[in-house]
Amino acid sequence: MTRIANPVLPGFNPDPSILRVGDDFYIATSTFEWFPGVQIHHSRDLVHWRLASRPLVRAAQLDMRGDPDGCGVWAPDLSYADGRFWLIYTDVKRYGTTTVNGAKGVSLRDFPNFVVTCETIDGEWSDAVHLNSSGFDPALFHDDDGRSWMLNMLWDHRPGRGRFAGIQAQELDGAAMRLIGEPHLIFRGTDLGFTEGPHLYKRDGFYHLLVAEGGTGWNHAVVMARSRSLLGPYEVHPDRAVLTAAGSTDAPLTRTGHGDLVELADGTPWLAYLCGRPVPGRARCIRGRETAIQPMRWDADGWLRTLEGDARPMPTPSAPDLPPCPWPNAGWDGKFDSATLPPEFQWLRSPEPDRLFSLTARPDALRLHGRETIGSLFEQSLVARRVEHARFTATTTLDFTPRSFQQAAGLVLYYNSTKFHYLAISTDAGGRELQLMTASPEREECVTLETLCPLPEGVIDLRAEVDGDALRFAWRSAGAGAWTHVGGTLDATILSDEVTVPGLPNFTGTFVGMACQDASGAGMPADFLSFRYEGSAESGAVD
Incomplete structure (x- = not known):
């Protein structure tokens, strides 16, 4: 039996957005201040992955000069609709806190969100279109009625307001590339706090909202809620977290959270999520936040759970029953004898x-x-x-x-x-x-x-x-x-x-x-x- 050794995308590859188009799987991850922006990896069996594209390659799509450390491209979301790929992302321009009366902090941050499109994953993506700046971690949901919606977390800079104000949804006119109607606050989150990273799915008459909560450290978690209406109200999962490694700083996979779902052709759900691998005894993750995947299940009550029902990450899940598809080993020999920079x-x-x-x-x-x-x-x-x-x-x-x-x-x-x-x-x-x-x-x-x-x-x-x-x-x-x-x-x-x-x-x-x-x-x-x-x-x- 073939098993997957997590993480499937080792090294700094956080905030995965996973997508299936036919027999092809894609994962887009954050690149923050590193250029070109966004990494998109490709697989046909969920075991073997290759770097397929870094789509944000020119100033009309991304210019991060002056962006502070840890800012730049946050949490891209990859989707497919109307015969083309859609990529939506934040370019964070400011991350700062100003002290008020020596106690309460005003955190003034700038979160412009952009969208680009392309008919092929490795083609020339369009120039960026600005959609809003109300918060980070944008995502697109293409409903079965032909309408599309943009989601993002809502940032509230006012003292005492919580900053992470919940998940906002607003309709997108994909032809005009602009938001229309009014934004709606559809989910305020749970008491884990730090509600971010939204993704939306439709199944059996429910809209299922997947979010990241608990902060991106040791208490990170994937949390779900559902509603009969896209705009809510949303009922929180009875187990609250569907995946977390909270309480552990030395497990093989820690800091697990910020997930996204994909279904195989047979309907089997798989969850891609970020994780960390600490240095033994040091509780420090030199390699940063990486991407892991594992199979999930839909239970009789209509809620998503891990295979064991324990909401824990799986270091070595069984690979899916798909034809093995290893990529040719195009290893670089360490010499700079080409006119282009090696993809590493x-x-x-x-x-x-x-x-x-x-x-x-x-x-x-x-x-x-x-x-x-x-x-x-x-x-x-x-x-x-x-x-x-x-x-x-x-x-x-x-x-x-x-x-x-x-x-x-x-x-x-x-x-x-x-x-x-x-x-x-x-x-x-x-x-x-x-x-x-x-x-x-x-x-x-x-x-x-x-x-x-x-x-x-x-x-x-x-x-x-x-x-x-x-x-x-x-x-x-x-x-x-x-x-x-x-x-x-x-x-x-x-x-x-x-x-x-x-x-x-x-x-x-x-x-x-x-x-x-x-x-x-x-x-x-x-x-x-x-x-x-x-x-x-x-x-x-x-x-």
Whole structure:
């Protein structure tokens, strides 16, 4: 029997929206400040998944320059109607709290919601159309009467009002691409609070509303309610949560919530949901929020439940009875010998990648143009991939000769501007040197810079080795035998949602990649000749 090893989308892949069109399954996940926006994975058997598309690729769809850490693209929703795919998403522009009288907080946030469409999942998606800004986590429901509705959580910034004010619905005119009529508050949520992530389904004469509650931490949950009318009132599920790992910080799958349902051709319901995998004994999820799936059942009372009726996540559910469909192994060899960026990689915020990097300026190299300081919210040259494993190594070969102490380039493990470990080549009057820069909310000095050692001339290899909570950096002259470890053993777990500066959003996950800065403004480039990521396999089909 084939089993699925959850998560099916390892590494930072939160807030799944799952869709079936014929024999094809798709999952769209949040990308927050990483560009291009939204990841859409494709499967035909729910076991094997491949990255099919990142649809938000140009400024007319998404421009996140200036978006704070943890903002940008939240909770996309993927649907299919009228012969085309619909993608609706939030581009969060502000996440802030202002103190009032030293106690109550006014949280003024900006949540513009947009929609794009395309006839094919991997085609050129339309320019974005703004629909509203009343709250985040938008979703579309296409009813069987031909009408479509937009749902989103309603944000209330007024002190003492709860902020998470419930789920709002408003009709969408799909031809005109605009909302019509008045918005309706259809569900205020339960006492778990933090009601968000709505999805709506119709079955046996009921509208079933699926929401996320309990916050996106250890008490996260998938909650359901139903109504005979789309606009309510909604009756809460008798078990309230249909899926949760609340109460556990060390289970194989924790923080489970924010789900979406899909039905197989035979009517079997499956739930896609986000989860976390903490480092043992540390209650910290370096890989961020990931996507898992499992079968569910509709009971005789018309309510959805897990197969065991216990509302608990399944680390290794049995695969569905579908023809196996593994994708060809298109593994990348670590060389930059193509004019396009390997699909593993993304960059931060900017819809103008040509200002950040080039794959043609130097043959067989990724050239990063030195831009703003690491952690900039506008334009920084940082190209990286998701960390998917608890144990991995990342190695890069770098040709870089800085002329100023304001110029640096190297290998970085990056969560956001307040959490990273960065091994970089820079210079002073005496020649090139290796530096270690760390940003951590747990240090008295949030950002520290340490000079490690002088470097010889020529091309340099840099390496990161992570084993659970331990990170070690190393270097050598390119291909020249043994590695020299530097900087001691570092705490990799600071690169997690659970370590935070108070008041800042922490919803992403750790990336590892290449970076280049030039604070002088001269744009000094660095050439990366290769990059390799090697991890211990932890997900996929289990026979």
